[in-house]
Amino acid sequence: MDHHSDMAIYVKVVATGGFSAAARDLKMTHSAISKRVKRLEERLKTQLIIRTTRGMTLTEAGEQYFHEAKRIIENIESLEDAVVNSSGTPRGQLRVSVSNAFGRQQIVPAVVDFMKLFPDVAVDLTLTDRVVDLKEERVDVAVRSGVLNDSGLIARKLASNDRIICASPAYLMQYARPAQPQDLANHVCLKLNFPSKFDEWEFRGTKNRKMKPGGSFVCNSVEALHMACLAGIGIARLPEFLLGADLSSGRLISLLDDVRLPTGSNIYAVRPAGTIVPAKSRAFIDFLVARFMPRPPWYVGEG
Secondary structure (H helix, E strand, O other): OOHHHHHHHHHHHHHHOOHHHHHHHHOOOHHHHHHHHHHHHHHHOOOOEEEEOOEEEEOHHHHHHHHHHHHHHHHHHHHHHHHHOOOOOOOEEEEEEEOHHHHHHHHHHHHHHHHHHOOOEEEEEEEOOOOOOOOOOOOOEEEEEOOOOOOOEEEEEEEEOOEEEEEOHHHHHHOOOOOOHHHHHHOOEEEEOOOOHHHOEEEOOOOOOEEOOOOOEEEOOHHHHHHHHHOOOOEEEEEHHHOHHHHHHOOOEEOOOOOEOOOOOEEEEEEEOOOOOOHHHHHHHHHHHHHHOOOOOOOOOOO
């Protein structure tokens, strides 16, 4: 008996909202769909659907079975897709997740170039600062920064993610350039408006090595801080990937480099752990590593 097929038909009935809609999608008769669902209920010895003249309602067991069966079917589809696409030409849909700022600045251009190289790959890109559960949300590759604690992920480093303290020439013409961390108390510092280690500015030689300078402008966006800094509103501590062109052109000036401590943070491409790696995921991660290593596009150092 084809238990998996019965399960798939039941999921289709619930997902489409009725027997007739499921019959159309599956190109089966209404009576055949009804018999398969009835057979499933008899095998489970549980009523899943309450049928009425106005439609249908799921029982509590029916709701539970639907959600679990849907997850199982999705996992089977993902496994089959992974096996089929584990070798050969990358193809199929690639689901990618990345933070807003890094996504807009670095990953969107990378995706455009990747799709030119691999036209058979369709990219579904989500920009969000929320930590996405890759397995639950069926994401193939995510780009993350910071410390990775999830043992269920395989990570490859793309770049370092240090923070640079900087200001515009216009701001520094109006206010004296800070010579030591304590001088920041007399400056306008631009900060995020939610609790974050991003606002812990670290220095060598200071008593606590960390400080949270005050300021008259806060917001919830790193990109907005960047814009405010360029406009001459104040001093900001921003990720390197935002600053390459600005530091090279002189639009922004790096400050306190001799006492500023590197964050030790990195940017990674991560994927769910597993022995079968779809060719599309492997190709995309290899492409990102080649693009960002050993020197990322924003690098402005010597040599």
